[in-house]
Amino acid sequence: MSSTPATNRQIRFARHPEGMPDTECFTLETRPIEPLAEGQVRVRNHYLALDPYIRMRMEKKDSYAPVMALGDVLIGRTAGQVVESRAPGVAEGAWVVGRLGWQDYSTATPSELQSIDTAKAPASAYLGALGSTGVTAWVGLVHIGGVREGESVLVSAASGAVGSVVGQLARRKGCRVVGIAGGARKCGIVREKFGFDDCIDYKADDFLEKIGQAAGDGFDIYYDNVGGPIFDAALPLMRNFGRIPLCGLVSQYNATEPYGVKNMREVFNKRLTIRGFVISDHRDVFAAATSELEAAYADGDLVYEETIHDGLENAPASFVSMLQGGNVGKQLIRIVT
Amino acid sequence: MSSTPATNRQIRFARHPEGMPDTECFTLETRPIEPLAEGQVRVRNHYLALDPYIRMRMEKKDSYAPVMALGDVLIGRTAGQVVESRAPGVAEGAWVVGRLGWQDYSTATPSELQSIDTAKAPASAYLGALGSTGVTAWVGLVHIGGVREGESVLVSAASGAVGSVVGQLARRKGCRVVGIAGGARKCGIVREKFGFDDCIDYKADDFLEKIGQAAGDGFDIYYDNVGGPIFDAALPLMRNFGRIPLCGLVSQYNATEPYGVKNMREVFNKRLTIRGFVISDHRDVFAAATSELEAAYADGDLVYEETIHDGLENAPASFVSMLQGGNVGKQLIRIVT
Numbered sequence: 001m002s003s004t005p006a007t008n009r010q011i012r013f014a015r016h017p018e019g020m021p022d023t024e025c026f027t028l029e030t031r032p033i034e035p036l037a038e039g040q041v042r043v044r045n046h047y048l049a050l051d052p053y054i055r056m057r058m059e060k061k062d063s064y065a066p067v068m069a070l071g072d073v074l075i076g077r078t079a080g081q082v083v084e085s086r087a088p089g090v091a092e093g094a095w096v097v098g099r100l101g102w103q104d105y106s107t108a109t110p111s112e113l114q115s116i117d118t119a120k121a122p123a124s125a126y127l128g129a130l131g132s133t134g135v136t137a138w139v140g141l142v143h144i145g146g147v148r149e150g151e152s153v154l155v156s157a158a159s160g161a162v163g164s165v166v167g168q169l170a171r172r173k174g175c176r177v178v179g180i181a182g183g184a185r186k187c188g189i190v191r192e193k194f195g196f197d198d199c200i201d202y203k204a205d206d207f208l209e210k211i212g213q214a215a216g217d218g219f220d221i222y223y224d225n226v227g228g229p230i231f232d233a234a235l236p237l238m239r240n241f242g243r244i245p246l247c248g249l250v251s252q253y254n255a256t257e258p259y260g261v262k263n264m265r266e267v268f269n270k271r272l273t274i275r276g277f278v279i280s281d282h283r284d285v286f287a288a289a290t291s292e293l294e295a296a297y298a299d300g301d302l303v304y305e306e307t308i309h310d311g312l313e314n315a316p317a318s319f320v321s322m323l324q325g326g327n328v329g330k331q332l333i334r335i336v337t
Numbered sequence: 338m339s340s341t342p343a344t345n346r347q348i349r350f351a352r353h354p355e356g357m358p359d360t361e362c363f364t365l366e367t368r369p370i371e372p373l374a375e376g377q378v379r380v381r382n383h384y385l386a387l388d389p390y391i392r393m394r395m396e397k398k399d400s401y402a403p404v405m406a407l408g409d410v411l412i413g414r415t416a417g418q419v420v421e422s423r424a425p426g427v428a429e430g431a432w433v434v435g436r437l438g439w440q441d442y443s444t445a446t447p448s449e450l451q452s453i454d455t456a457k458a459p460a461s462a463y464l465g466a467l468g469s470t471g472v473t474a475w476v477g478l479v480h481i482g483g484v485r486e487g488e489s490v491l492v493s494a495a496s497g498a499v500g501s502v503v504g505q506l507a508r509r510k511g512c513r514v515v516g517i518a519g520g521a522r523k524c525g526i527v528r529e530k531f532g533f534d535d536c537i538d539y540k541a542d543d544f545l546e547k548i549g550q551a552a553g554d555g556f557d558i559y560y561d562n563v564g565g566p567i568f569d570a571a572l573p574l575m576r577n578f579g580r581i582p583l584c585g586l587v588s589q590y591n592a593t594e595p596y597g598v599k600n601m602r603e604v605f606n607k608r609l610t611i612r613g614f615v616i617s618d619h620r621d622v623f624a625a626a627t628s629e630l631e632a633a634y635a636d637g638d639l640v641y642e643e644t645i646h647d648g649l650e651n652a653p654a655s656f657v658s659m660l661q662g663g664n665v666g667k668q669l670i671r672i673v674t
Contacts, residue, residue, distance in 0.1 A: 063606040064577075227601060240401075241618075246605050260597015264564060268583045268613040269400040276605040281578075 004042050004084050004105065008033045011102035011315055013068045016060055020254040020323060025058065026074065026316035033105060041113070042084035043096060043106045048312070048333040049077045049127040050319045051161075055253040064278050074102035074315075077132060078335075079116065079123040097126045102315050104335060121297060128161050128330035129304040130293055136279050137165035137223075138289035140245035144277045145221045149174040152218065154234060155196075157225035159186040161330035162247060164194045164304060166223045169292070171195055172301045178214045180230060182325050189328055193303060202230055211237065218242070226251040228259040235263035238270050246276040254323060305329025310337045341379050341421050341442065345370045348439040348652055350405045353397055357591040357660060362395065363411065363653035370442060378450070379421035380433060380443045385649070385670040386414045386464040387656045388498075392590040401615050411439040411652075414469060415672075416453065416460040434463050439652050441672060458634060465498050465667035466641040467630055473616050474502035474560075475626035477582035481614045482558045486511045489555065491571060492533075494562035496523040498667035499584060501531045501641060503560045506629070508532055509638045515551045517567060519662050526665055530640060539567055548574065555579070563588040565596040572600035575607050583613040591660060642666025647674045 007030050014027040036042055056063045057075055068075060078100040085092050087110050096113040100106035116126040128134065140162075141147050153170040157163040158179025167177045167190070179190040179199035190199035200211045211233060218239035224231050227249030238244070252258060267274060279286075296302035307327035309318040315333045322331040344367050351364040373379055393400045394412055405412060415437040422429050424447050433450040437443035453463040465471065477499075478484050490507040494500040495516025504514045504527070516527040516536040527536035537548045548570060555576035561568050564586030575581070589595060604611065616623075633639035644664035646655040652670045659668040 063602075064608065227605070231601070249602055249605055252602055258599040258602060260599050261601050262595040262597050264568070264598050265400075265586055265589055265595060267611060268564070268586055268615075271401065271613045271615060271618060272611075273613075274604060274609075274611040276608045276610075278605075278608060281608060 004033055006033060007031065008103055008105045009312055010073045010104075011312065013058065013070055013072045013074055015070070017055075017058055017254075019256045021055065021058060021320055023316040023320065028313055034107070036084060036086045036107065039087050039109055040107050041082050041087050041090050041110065043078070043080040043098070043100055043108060043113070044083045044336065045078040045080040045100055045104060045106060046334070046336045047079045047124045047127055048102055048315060048335060049133075050315065050322050050331040050333065051076070051133075052248055052250045052253060052323065054319065055250075055323060075099060076102050077127055078106065079127050080106070080335075095123055097131060102312065104312060120294075124306060124308070124330070124332055125297075125304065127332065128306065129165050129302055130290070130297060132279065133161040133330060134165050134293040134302075135286055135289045136247060137162050137169060138292060139279050139282050139285060140223055140247045140277060141166050141169055141221070142289070142292075143282060143285050144245040144275050145223065145243045147173055147175060147221055151220035152176045152178075152216065152239070154178050154180070154215070154219040154222040154237065155225075156180045156202075156223070156230050156234075157248075157250060158190045158194070158196060158199055159305070159328050160225065161304070163223070163225055164190070164329060165293075165302065167194055167196045168302050169296065170221075171197075172296055176216075178211075178219070180211065186328060189305065193305065208233060221245070223247065228252050228255070232259070232261045232263050235261075235266040235272070238266060238272055240270045242270060242272045244272060244274040246274060250323070306332055308332045308334050310334050341370055343370060344368065345440055345442045346649055347410045347441075348649065350395065350407055350409045350411055352407070354392075354395055354591075356593050358392065358395060358657055360653040360657065365650055371444070373421060373423045373444065376424050376446055377444050378419050378424050378427050378447065380415070380417040380435070380437055380445060380450070381420045381673065382415040382417040382437055382441060382443060383671070383673045384416045384461045384464055385439055385652060385672055386468075386470075387652065387659050387668040387670065388413070388470075389585055389587045389590060389660065391656065392660060402617075412436060413439050414464055415443065416464050417443070432460055434460075434468060439649065441649060457631070461643060461645070461667070461669055462634075462641065464669065465643065466502050466639055467627070467634060469616065470498045470667060471502050471630040471639075472623055472626045473584060474499050474506060475629060476616050476619050476622060477560055477584045477614060478503050478506055478558070479626075479629075480619060480622050481582040481612050482560065482580045484510055484512065484558055488557035489513045489515075489553065489576070491515050491517070491552075491556040491559040491574065492562075493517045493539075493560070493567050493571075494585075494587060495527045495531070495533060495536055496642070496665050497562060498641070500560070500562055501527070501666060502630075502639065504531055504533045505639050506633065507558075508534075509633055513553075515548075515556070517548065523665060526642065530642065545570060558582070560584065565589050565592070565598075569596070569598045569600050572598075572603040572609070575603065575609055577607045579607060579609045581609060581611040583611060587660070643669055645669045645671050647671050
């Protein structure tokens, strides 16, 4: 059986962005599909995850990972089904996830793929709360942040895919959790759907006053997804010996002039620890992370939101919208509709 | 035997500084000396240490430690001799150090004092390289920074009391050590007397270029004593997984507007760890620190500089001069000349 067509649609990197990317940074191309070599499989991608880290790969200069070259197929994780296999041990029909790119079909070797069980949870969940997004939340909160029962936790981008899992994991550990999100609608979702104790709107005029009130006697952990002015605002709200896992800097990815952080004095005064991390450095704890995420999901303690747009051709516009905060939860493209 | 006079000169806190303190922030007063109560001892202070942390105690708002009230005797560590004792186990004539304040004579209980051995090293050394200064260097480099043999270490305020010990301890551990100091004279001392591999003058026009060259393939540890623009300049010079123990922020103590740190993106890209510390949180490692410092001193691996001014009455001017970088090594007042 082979349901592979003759051609494949791909989205490729066309132009470096200055500040916020636009759809001109991408092109949709159709290329012939080559026959599989021995040891390869063909995956029909069903869902594509659009994540903020991709923006960093569009820079001209390497950050924590190499940048893309112009002309490359955009990097991104997908969930899909094996439609053709020349690799022993990988059956046609199997569901997998991997970093397979913005395209209809991908060619891969088994080591690039991870099997998923679509009987336990929908395929898309393995790109989000039960996949690398959930693992990112766990690694930052537990492994880097060293969260302890009963602590007070602040999370930015709280309605986002990572932030919403951070808060739910912290609540499950008996922590008090305050989120930061943009707009009343997102804050409502964070409180009601994700069960945070509170959520403060950073776009509101009284943000600094409100977050100060919500801090009570301070936060033990600030899980930072955004950097910039919100990071600066969080520093004076930390308790002594607080920890700040730095998961991302979404506020800074599109900034042409970096924000200057003024409250670094707090790091000394309160003996804070700030630590940047990338999950690929922490593969040794993936199994522990995944098992806790699956248990939380099975117990009903882990819910998630997805913002799903249809059509591979719409991925560039959806990516830009996600960078502007247009999503709640995981931003996905449904390729097969 | 009692050699205690009837009155005691003290320097008291007279005015909160705005930015850089001046001598108007202090007053010299003469007060009667009260008889000792049972359990107390009288110490004749010989040396007074003038340290940057005292500036933070002159703020109106608490930082990591409570601020002083107007009218208080200035806090500060001294080395001196017991001249009168009503405490069992403390002999008259014993040499001690303690946080005994800017004054000729201090009244203390034995728990506030630490014995020193002036046969091993001069009394003043126990205020510096063999005292809390040396311990501060060790705690930041070893306990917080986790230095490993052969790493590359950057130290700011390298000619200062703490920085000069940091570099020597790191060299003793087989590290490559680069210092940052203000002016060609201080840089020369750092290289020649303290044996750093290199030292860069932050006051020179080509500072950024020179420090970039000295960085080679980057620093594993940046021991930060200064904060502000030098901290910012160091961030892009760090290697992946670098550690930044934050010991002090001397560049910011007198700043009326805090500096905005622009390179925080590097903390994420390079997965850096920044950690503020105060040695009083780490009493459990003091013994290990002291024993390594004493071994280094005995082996000739630990030398130190002192800038000594005579006369308690000159302490305010010397303190201001120290904050402006007028010292090399430990800034001391010799009270008994």
